[in-house]
Amino acid sequence: MTMTGAAVAGGRGEIARTSLRRRIESHPFSWLLPVALLLGVFYLYPIIDVFRLAFTNASLRGGEEHYTVDSIRALIANPILLDILWTTFVFTAGSVIGQQLFGLGIAVLVMRGERRRLYGMTALRTLVLVAWVIPGIANGLIWQMLFSEAPFGAINSVLRMMHVQPVAWLSDPNIAMVSSIISNVWRGTAFSMIVFYAALKAIDTTLYEAASVDGANGWQRFRFITLPQMRPAILVNSILITIATLNTFDAIISLTGGGPGRATEVLSLYTFNTVFRNLDLAGGSVLSVLMLVISLVLAVGYASMMPRREANE
Amino acid sequence: MRRKFRVALLATVATLVAGAASAQDLIAKDRVGPADAPKTLSFRLTGDGPGNTLPDIAEGYQKLFVDFIQKHPGWQIKLERMSDNIGQEQARMLEQTKSGTGPDCAAVDSFVLALFMNAGVLKPLNEYFTQAEIDDLFPFVREGITGKDGKIYAWWWDTDLRVLYRNKDIVADAPQTWDELKAAAIASKDKGMEGVLVNGGRWEGTTFDWLANFWAQGGKLVDDSGKPIFAEGENREKFLKAVNYFKDLVDSGAAPKRIATIVNYDEFNAAAAAGSTALFIGGNWQLAQLKSTLEPEEFAKWTFSAIPGPTKDQRSTGTGGWTIGAFSSDPEKVAMCAGIAKEIYSGAGNALQQQLPTSKALFDKYDVFKSDANKAFAAALVDGQARPGVPIYPEISNQIQVMMGDVLTGAKTPEAALDAANAAVQAAYARL
Known part of the structure; x- marks a missing residue:
């Protein structure tokens, strides 16, 4: 083949590739199909089935299944639901606030340490991340040992050594909620720390330099530069960890089992109990739909806060 | 003479080694019996089995299972171990058996047995146990496994109090x-x-x-x-x-x-x-x-x-205690399941784990249940009450x-x- 021939062939190849790209771009269905199938089978179908089951009397006990709105009616009439929603709100709000505060605090600490080139900052970051990778069940068991009210319980033993009255960490309904929040904050703080650490890294350092020239002190720099610059990260993080906390049940089931009484029974755990203890598949499906709606509202809020692509991009 | 003795010794050792190897081949973590056996029974079990965390108990069950499978050539048992979250496991198994995807045979916790019986997923086991064996069961046990039609739908092999x-x-x-x-x-x-x-x-x-x-x-x-x-x-x-x-x-x-x-x-x-x-x-x-x-x-x-x-x-x-029930529609598999309940768990399994048997005859049969403690437990069973x-x-x-x-x-x-x-x-x- 001559040089001219090769160039012509290359040109034809280029034209063919461009044509294929155009065809794919104009017909996205074909290349979206595999992922659509995957999402449809593993995500969409279960959701649709949960919606369907919510409109039935389905039970793991057996019996004929038929369509009804009785399960939805039973949920609305259930006096326990309001208590469960309140417990869920307290647990979620406490966890989200705690994770944000500690996450921000640790991220700022790590940033300051890095700026001053202190040793051990990487170790500190890794240490915080360790809690994040621990499975929820293990997290619950760890804190159950720490909060144990037996004479040999870890935290209470330390308190006794310090001549401080032991605390009813898990047997007092109010303190049990606080204990659950503490364990969840301990586990979830790392995620907030990572988000905030990335956001802090992105802040233009000239802003701080300018503020220093203007005579701003540390608090003023944090209040008027750091916080406003991190606002989008804080908002997005709030929604992400709210959704994650709403779905938390493994850490609670292993720490308190939802007790004492129903003191720490959050919506996700109540849903689990409805299906696997009461064997009420329809009731559990209605609760799952409720959880989905709450998460969807939060997800829509998250989407609205995401930076939008400009039309001319 | 010496040569004959050597040959005999060699043959004995070879036989023993072959036997041991063969027994080892018959049991794996998730299987009992030859891997290429034409007939398969899936058996979902708790820690009461070859996978027990205590080595002595595990070894004892391995022997019981191997002995059992050797009496039933052509079969292999697929072992499916439940997690410790028994409530969730039993609920999941109920759903699976209802939809026809459950195991052929399984351990069913006595307190949820009624749910399985009412769901109509268990197969009757009367033909595999004599009336005398059924009559010898403690009353709360017999009532627990008997359906509305008078048939027994599981074999309750151990109890506790x-x-x-x-x-x-x-x-x-x-x-x-x-x-x-x-x-x-x-x-x-x-x-x-x-x-x-x-x-x-x-x-x-x-x-x-x-x-x-x-x-x-x-x-x-x-x-x-x-x-x-x-x-x-x-x-x-x-x-x-x-x-x-x-x-x-x-x-x-x-x-x-x-x-x-x-x-x-x-x-x-x-x-x-x-x-x-x-x-x-x-x-x-x-x-x-x-x-x-x-x-x-x-x-x-x-x-x-x-x-x-x-x-x-x-x-x-x-x-309380555990039962074994059959879910398969294949009569041969139901028979194997009843065999597991009868030959491995009821009696031999009780004695191995010192778990209280469910009939007086078995209390009398095994020496381990003649200890003062087990006699006292047996006496206390008089006041026993099962959950409805x-x-x-x-x-x-x-x-x-x-x-x-x-x-x-x-x-x-x-x-x-x-x-x-x-x-x-x-x-x-x-x-x-």
Whole structure:
């Protein structure tokens, strides 16, 4: 083949590739199909089935299944639901606030340490991340040992050594909620720390330099530069960890089992109990739909806060 | 002569090695029998099997399973191990068997057996057991496995019961009544103990252990049709009396408040090992656990007696245990499943694990059950009561757990907690 021939062939190849790209771009269905199938089978179908089951009397006990709105009616009439929603709100709000505060605090600490080139900052970051990778069940068991009210319980033993009255960490309904929040904050703080650490890294350092020239002190720099610059990260993080906390049940089931009484029974755990203890598949499906709606509202809020692509991009 | 002897010795060793290798080939982590055997039985089991965490027990079961499969050539058993979350495992298995994707044969917890029977997923096992074997079962066991049509739908192979454990050095005499237990527990606090320990958290053990106090008064959870009646008439009084008994134990300091958090029998073993309690209500199987946990001289201080009742003559104890049921529609597989229940678990399995058999004949057959402790457990089975085999029981249990937490922590009065529990149970019953 001559040089001219090769160039012509290359040109034809280029034209063919461009044509294929155009065809794919104009017909996205074909290349979206595999992922659509995957999402449809593993995500969409279960959701649709949960919606369907919510409109039935389905039970793991057996019996004929038929369509009804009785399960939805039973949920609305259930006096326990309001208590469960309140417990869920307290647990979620406490966890989200705690994770944000500690996450921000640790991220700022790590940033300051890095700026001053202190040793051990990487170790500190890794240490915080360790809690994040621990499975929820293990997290619950760890804190159950720490909060144990037996004479040999870890935290209470330390308190006794310090001549401080032991605390009813898990047997007092109010303190049990606080204990659950503490364990969840301990586990979830790392995620907030990572988000905030990335956001802090992105802040233009000239802003701080300018503020220093203007005579701003540390608090003023944090209040008027750091916080406003991190606002989008804080908002997005709030929604992400709210959704994650709403779905938390493994850490609670292993720490308190939802007790004492129903003191720490959050919506996700109540849903689990409805299906696997009461064997009420329809009731559990209605609760799952409720959880989905709450998460969807939060997800829509998250989407609205995401930076939008400009039309001319 | 010497040569002949050598040849014989070599042949013997070769045979033994081949035999051992062959036995090893017959058992793997998830299979018993040759991997290429044409017929397969899937068997879902708990830790009671070749995968037991205790090496001696695991080895014993491996031998029993290998012996069994050698008697049934052409078969392999696929072992499916359940997790420790039994409630969830059983619920999942119920769903799977209903949709036809469950195992051919499985261990079914006796307290949920009624759910499986009512769902119509179990196959009758009458033709694999003689009438004499069925008649020899303890009455609560026989009733538990018998369906409305009079056929047996599982084989209940082991049982257990709850007793009061005590440290004789601290509590010399066995408390016979509720008042005596309260007094003994308070007295034990003077010796540095934390009082009597019982289950009180959100789990089945709380309901089951406490129900002995309700049953001892003759209380009934459900009527003959399975309708919940525990909050009606005399039952309500008996129920409240039993709840107030536990509340009084906590309010008086005879039991620590932390019992509202106890969701595991192991907590009692830990407290006994730490020397922080002299009294607890636990399962019969804990005697062996205490023996392996405590130093011999410490273990010698521990003994057990029947759970105290409101009076000396009013006694009861909850009895549980495991059954084996067949889900397959293939008669050959049902026969294999019944064989596993009969030849591996019932009798041999009981003796291996020292788990109480469900018939008098088996108590008499094995020497391990002739020990003083096992004789005492067998005698206590006279007061044994199984949980009602009705579909609403799991919800009753769930509500009793919630109620107990609310009452023990003072969040609700016993009356208000009972009314809330009853309202929730009746609502669930209406939806059955």
